[in-house]
Amino acid sequence: MTQPIYLVGARGCGKTTVGVALAQALGCNFVDTDHYLLTTTKMSVADIVAQEGWDGFRRRESGALQSVTAPGTVIATGGGMVLAESNRQFMREHGVVIYLRAPAQILASRLEAFPEEGQRPTLTGRPITDEIVEVLAAREALYNQAAHHVVDATRSPEEIVAAVLAALHTAHAS
Ligand SMILES: Nc1ncnc2c1ncn2[C@@H]1O[C@H](COP(=O)(O)OP(=O)(O)O)[C@@H](O)[C@H]1O
Ligand SMILES: O=C(O)C1=C[C@@H](OP(=O)(O)O)[C@@H](O)[C@H](O)C1
Ligand SMILES: [Mg+2]
Numbered sequence: 001m002t003q004p005i006y007l008v009g010a011r012g013c014g015k016t017t018v019g020v021a022l023a024q025a026l027g028c029n030f031v032d033t034d035h036y037l038l039t040t041t042k043m044s045v046a047d048i049v050a051q052e053g054w055d056g057f058r059r060r061e062s063g064a065l066q067s068v069t070a071p072g073t074v075i076a077t078g079g080g081m082v083l084a085e086s087n088r089q090f091m092r093e094h095g096v097v098i099y100l101r102a103p104a105q106i107l108a109s110r111l112e113a114f115p116e117e118g119q120r121p122t123l124t125g126r127p128i129t130d131e132i133v134e135v136l137a138a139r140e141a142l143y144n145q146a147a148h149h150v151v152d153a154t155r156s157p158e159e160i161v162a163a164v165l166a167a168l169h170t171a172h173a174s
Contacts, residue, residue, distance in 0.1 A: 002071045004095035005168070008146050010136055011079040011120055012107035013100040013153045014160060019076035021161045032076040033064040034119055040064075044118040045078075054123075062087055069094050079135075080123075082142040091146060096171070098164055099147035102154050104132045 005022070007015040016032050023030035034045060037060055041048065048057045061078055065087055068075055075095075081087050091097045108129040111120070115128070124131045144150065149167040153160055 004069050004071065004073045004075055005164075006075050006077055006091045006095050006097045006146075007100055008077050008082055008091070008097060008143055009079065009100040009102070009153060010107055010132065010139065010143070012110040012132075013079075013102045014110075014157060015076040015079075015100060018100060018153070018157050018160050018164070019074050021157050022164055023074040025161055025165060026074065029070070029073045030076070031068045031073055033061055033068060033081065034076075034078050036064045036068050037061065038119075046118045046121040049121050058083065065090060079139075082139060082146045088142065088146040092148070096149070096168065097147050098167065099143045099150045100153035100160065101143070101150050102152075104129070104136050106154055107136070108132045 005028075007019050007022075009015055016035075019032065020030050022028075037048065038044060041060070043051070045057060048060060052060075058080065061081060062084055065075075065077065065081060069090075077091075081091075111128050111132070122131065124134055126134065149164070149171070151160060151163045151167060155163070
């Protein structure tokens with residue numbers, strides 16, 4: 001697998017967690033666009049949003065997407081990467097896009113257990129459960145549009161990695 005693999009999906013679906021394990025399974029590099037921004041700007045998502053607003057963060061994450069795209073790389077995107085049509089098109093053209101899908105209730109319980117507020121400042125000002133329902137309703141179609149494959153992300157990370165590998169293998173064989 002030399003094409004980059006992009007993981008998309010809502011906050012808490014496991015893009016970062018699964019991405020690390022998938023890269024290990026494939027013997028690939030791993031990069032996370034939020035982590036790339038953290039190391040290159042020395043600012044958390046919350047810092048960037050406080051200084052530049054969400055528009056500023058979105059511009060930076062689109063730049064990060066292009067910077068990290070390389071052969072042999074698993075790329076965990078941020079949950080809002082799909083908002084820009086240009087990002088969806090870029091990912092589809094440059095690699096294989098996997099949507100890790102999970103319902104709002106599961107996402108909310110993961111995020112409540114491990115909120116990581118510096119990297120996930122509120123998007124709406126509403127409580128996590130309400131926010132996730134609202135954000136998923138607005139973005140579900142975009143995740144589906146971006147994706148070459150949709151994988152059930154309600155299982156364990158190991159099972160999700162196996163499902164992604166099966167999807168990649170099937171696509172490659174056909
Ligand atoms: N398949 C999974 N099952 C249970 N918990 C998970 C799973 N994937 C991720 N988590 C947990 O959910 C939280 C968010 O995971 P993360 O990988 O950061 O998601 P994302 O990058 O999509 O926002 C973390 O605390 C992580 O340990
Ligand atoms: O859904 C979003 O708009 C965001 C998701 C976050 O990444 P994760 O999906 O990895 O939590 C991070 O990029 C930022 O807080 C914005
Ligand atoms: Mg992440």
